[in-house]
Amino acid sequence: MIPLSIPNLNGNEWKYIKECLDTNWVSSVGSYVTRFEQEFAAYVGAPYAVSMSSGTAALHIALILAGVKPHNLVIAPNITFAATLNSIVYLNAEPLLLDVCPHTWQMDTQLLHDFLTTQTYLNQNTCYLRQTNQRIAALMPVHVLGNMVNMQHLLQLSEQFHIPIVEDSTEALGSYYMGKHAGTLGQTGCFSFNGNKIMTTGGGGMLVTHNEQLARRAKHLSTQAKTDPVAYMHNEVGYNYRMVNLLAAMGVAQLEQMPQFLSRKAQIAHHYTTAFAAHLPFIQPQLTTTHTQPNHWLYTVKLPQWRNLLAHLRTQGIETRPLWTPMNQLPMYAQCRYITHHHVAAQLFEHCLSLPCSTNLTPQEQEVVIEAIHHFYTSGNAAMH
Ligand SMILES: Cc1ncc(COP(=O)(O)O)c(C=O)c1O
Numbered sequence: 001m002i003p004l005s006i007p008n009l010n011g012n013e014w015k016y017i018k019e020c021l022d023t024n025w026v027s028s029v030g031s032y033v034t035r036f037e038q039e040f041a042a043y044v045g046a047p048y049a050v051s052m053s054s055g056t057a058a059l060h061i062a063l064i065l066a067g068v069k070p071h072n073l074v075i076a077p078n079i080t081f082a083a084t085l086n087s088i089v090y091l092n093a094e095p096l097l098l099d100v101c102p103h104t105w106q107m108d109t110q111l112l113h114d115f116l117t118t119q120t121y122l123n124q125n126t127c128y129l130r131q132t133n134q135r136i137a138a139l140m141p142v143h144v145l146g147n148m149v150n151m152q153h154l155l156q157l158s159e160q161f162h163i164p165i166v167e168d169s170t171e172a173l174g175s176y177y178m179g180k181h182a183g184t185l186g187q188t189g190c191f192s193f194n195g196n197k198i199m200t201t202g203g204g205g206m207l208v209t210h211n212e213q214l215a216r217r218a219k220h221l222s223t224q225a226k227t228d229p230v231a232y233m234h235n236e237v238g239y240n241y242r243m244v245n246l247l248a249a250m251g252v253a254q255l256e257q258m259p260q261f262l263s264r265k266a267q268i269a270h271h272y273t274t275a276f277a278a279h280l281p282f283i284q285p286q287l288t289t290t291h292t293q294p295n296h297w298l299y300t301v302k303l304p305q306w307r308n309l310l311a312h313l314r315t316q317g318i319e320t321r322p323l324w325t326p327m328n329q330l331p332m333y334a335q336c337r338y339i340t341h342h343h344v345a346a347q348l349f350e351h352c353l354s355l356p357c358s359t360n361l362t363p364q365e366q367e368v369v370i371e372a373i374h375h376f377y378t379s380g381n382a383a384m385h
Contacts, residue, residue, distance in 0.1 A: 001317045001318075001319065002317060002318045002319065002356045002361070002365050002368065002369060003319050003356060003358060004196070004298075004319045004320065004321055004354060004355075004356055004357070004358070005196040005197075005297075005298055005354075005356070005357055005358050006195070006196070006358045006360070007195055007200045007202075008257070008261065008358065008359040008360040009253075009254075010257070010360075011253045011254065011256055011257045012252075012253040012256065013249075013250050013253040013254070015253070016032065016249035016250065016252055016253050017246055017249050017250060017253075019249065020032065020245050020246050020249050021246075025245050026244065026245055026246045027244050027245060027246075028223070028242045028243075028244055028245070029245065030244075030245030030248070031245075032245045032246075032248035032249040032251075032252055033051055033242075033243060033244075033245055033248040035248070035252055036051055036243070036248040036249075036251040036252050036255070037049045037050065037051050037206070037248075039252060039255055040191075040206055040208070040251070040255060041208060043181075043255060043258065044173075044181040044182075044183060044184055044189075044208055045180070045181050045184055046181070046183070046184045046189070046208040046209060046210060047209075047210055047212070047215075048208065048209050048210070048211070048212060048214075048215030049206050049207070049208045049215075050206065050207045050208075050215055050218040050219050050222065051204065051205070051206055051242070051243035051248060051251070052204065052205035052206060052207060052222055052241045052242070052243060053203070053204060053205065053222075053240075053241045053242060053243055054192065054194070054203055054204060054205045054241075055083065055168075055170040055190055055191060055192025055193070055194060055204075055205040056083040056086065056087055056192075056205070057205055057222065057239065057241035058170075058190035058191065058192075058205035058206060058207040058241075059083065059084065059087035059140075059166070059168060059170075059190045059205075060087045060090050060091075060239070060241075061207055061218050061221050061222055061239070061241065062087075062166045062187075062188040062189075062190050062207055062218075063087055063088060063090075063091055063093070063138060063140075063166055064091065064221060065187070065188055065209075065214045065217060065218060066137060066138040066164045066166050066187060066188070067137060067164075068088070068091050068093045068137040068138055069091070069093065069135075069137065070091065070092035070093060071092065071093065071094065071134060071135075072091075072093040072094070072134060072135045072136070072137035072138075073093065073094050073095075073096045073129060073134050073135065073136045073137065073337075074088045074093050074094070074095055074096065074136075074137055074138045074139075074140055074166075075095075075096045075097075075098055075112065075136065075138070075139050075140060075163075076088065076095050076096070076097065076098065076107075076140040076142065076168075076327075077097070077098050077099075077100050077106070077107040077141070077142050077144065077327075077345075078097040078098065078099055078100065078326045078327050078328055078338060078340070078345040079100045079105060079142075079144055079323065079324060079326060079327075079345045079348060079349075080142040080144065080168065080324060080327065081142075081170075081324055082324070082327070082330060083170075084140060084142055084168050085327055085333055085336075088140070089332075093137065094134070094336065094337075095327070095333060095336050096129075096136070096336065096337050096339070097327055097328055097333070097336050097337065097338040097339065097340075098111060098112055098115075098338075098339045098340075099111055099338070099339060099340035099341070099342070099343065099344050099345055100144070100344050100345055100348070101344070102342075102344045102347070102348075103286075103287040104147055104286065104287050104288070104289045105144050105145065105147065105286055105348055105352075106141075106142075106143070106144055106147060106148065106149045106150065106289055107141050107142065107149045107150075107154070108344070109149065109150045109153040109154050109157065110153075111339055111340070111341065112139075112154070112157060112339070113153070113157055115339045116136075116157060116160075116161050119131065120136060120161065122161065122162065125162045126162060127161045127162055127163050136161070136163055137163070137164075138163060138164055138165070138166050139154065139157070139158055139163050139164070139165045139166070139186075140165075140166050140167075140168055141154055141165065141167055141168065141186070142168040142170075142171075143167070143168070143169050143171060143172035143175060143182050144171065145171055145286060145294075145297055145298050145300055145354075146171050146172050146174070146175050146198070146294045146295040146296060146297030146298065147172075147175070147286055147288055147289055147292060147294045148172060148175055148176075148177045148182055148289050148292040148294065149289070150289055150290070151177045151178075151185045152177075152178070152291065155185060155186075158186075164186070164187040165185070165186030165187055166186060166187060166188050166189075166190070167182065167183045167185065167186040167188070167189040167190065168190055169182040169183035169189045169190060169191055170190055170191055170192035170194075170197070170205070171192070171197065171295075171297050171298070172191075172294075172295060172297070173191055173197070173198050173199060173258070173295060173297075174198055174258055174261070174262045174265075174295035174297075175292065175293065175294050175295040175297075176292070176293040177289075177291055177292050177293075178291045183208050184208060184210070187209065187211070187214070188207055188208065188209045188214060188218075189207070189208045189209070190205060190206070190207055190208075191205060191206040191207075191208070192204075192205050193205060193206070193247075193251060193254070196298075197297070198258075198261050198262070198265065198295055198297050198359070199251075199254035199255060199257070199258060199261060200250075200254060201243070201247040201248070201250045201251045201254065202247060202250065203247070204243050204247050204248075204251065205243075220238070221236075221238055221239055221241075222238075222239055222240075222241035222242055223238065223240075223241075223242050224238040224239070224240055225237065225238025225239075226238065260359070261359045262295055262296075264359040264360075265295060265296040265297065265299075265357065265359060266296050268296070268299060268357045268359075268361060268366060269285075269296040269299050269357070271363075271366055271370075272285070272299055272301070272355060272357075272366070272370065273285045275370045276301065276370075279374060280303075280373065280374060280377055282303065282304065283301050283302070283303045283373075284301060284302040284303070285299075285300075285301050285302075286300055286301070286302075296357070298354050298357060299354065299355050299357040300323065300352050300353065300354040300355070301352065301353060301355065302348070302351040302352055303351060303352075303353060304351070306320075306322060306350075306351065306352065306353040307322075308376075309353060309373065309376055310322065310353060312372070312376050313369075313372055313373070313376075316368075316372045318356060318368070318369055318372055319356060320353050320354060320355055320356070321353070321354045322349065322352065322353060322354075323348055323349050323352035323353075323354070324349070325349060326345040326346055326349050327345075328345075329346070329349075355369060355373075356369055
């Protein structure tokens with residue numbers, strides 16, 4: 001089986017985790033939690049990083065920090081993983097969906113500009129939707145597949161309309177926009193260390209920010225909002241969202257390998273793109289947003305008949321995945337307000353397929369994948385389905 005995107009555990013994972021086991025520091029306190037947070041903050045260039053039990057937990061806390069309240073609106077792209085929107089609904093707020101750009105597949109900031117300009121108003125530095133007088137409490141860009149949103153434009157809109165930015169950079173560790181790391185351009189940025197991500201802790205997340213008060217509050221909320229180190233005193237409803245020492249140890253080991261992971265992801269992407277351009281030019285890669293250096297996390301292309309190709313590749317032992325079903329096609333989000341002209345998200349869903357691109361994919365395995373795709377389109381297989 002050639003898997004889609006799996007962990008690569010060739011560094012100090014065993015050594016650091018063994019140290020936790022040997023010293024009995026496996027749980028929610030221990031030196032690796034602090035070390036992982038400090039090293040992660042330094043890596044992305046943010047002063048503060050707070051570890052979490054998942055990327056979803058980080059998003060949930062980030063939206064609380066942004067002041068999202070029940071019935072508020074939070075603007076998010078229609079192409080994302082459901083967890084982005086779920087974190088909004090955890091707060092009884094409402095997602096307001098935005099279509100994406102046809103080539104970069106990121107939130108369409110021009111569409112957002114037109115919407116904010118024509119359909120909202122400002123009152124005491126707060127933005128409201130004209131139609132319902134609901135407050136628009138946050139902008140939630142998702143750096144889809146490790147490419148990035150046009151952050152220059154988004155930051156300008158955020159300032160003009162007084163709406164804070166919570167970056168869903170769960171897929172974008174190692175991606176940069178104008179030299180700044182993903183997740184460090186908004187008020188907060190959230191990362192995921194889920195098993196399929198560029199680096200993993202098995203499961204886990206991180207919230208980063210430039211604001212010390214927000215960082216303190218993130219730590220407080222994610223550790224049960226306890227106010228006394230000994231007595232059971234809590235000053236608000238908290239969450240058990242902390243990362244455990246065992247997993248933080250794995251995070252430290254994985255972070256050490258980020259340079260290799262990034263260069264391997266870039267090689268894999270380059271190899272696929274040049275092979276397709278030479279022999280199957282109708283297969284189109286995702287285009288990189290201007291000013292962006294992507295991490296090439298999950299290599300995904302637009303091509304005809306992905307359903308048949310997916311089935312064909314599965315018979316060859318090759319795992320592929322479609323793009324996420326657009327959020328407005330999921331039952332719980334079908335009623336959300338959706339800003340779109342051309343339904344780009346739906347078109348992308350009909351054409352996109354992610355290909356195997358684990359950092360430990362061998363060049364030989366990648367050739368097998370390319371050859372199998374070539375065979376599908378040239379042997380009449382595609383036409384037969
Ligand atoms: C865009 C996006 N948002 C949120 C998440 C949630 O992260 P986690 O699985 O760590 O909760 C993921 C990944 O899993 C994701 O890809």
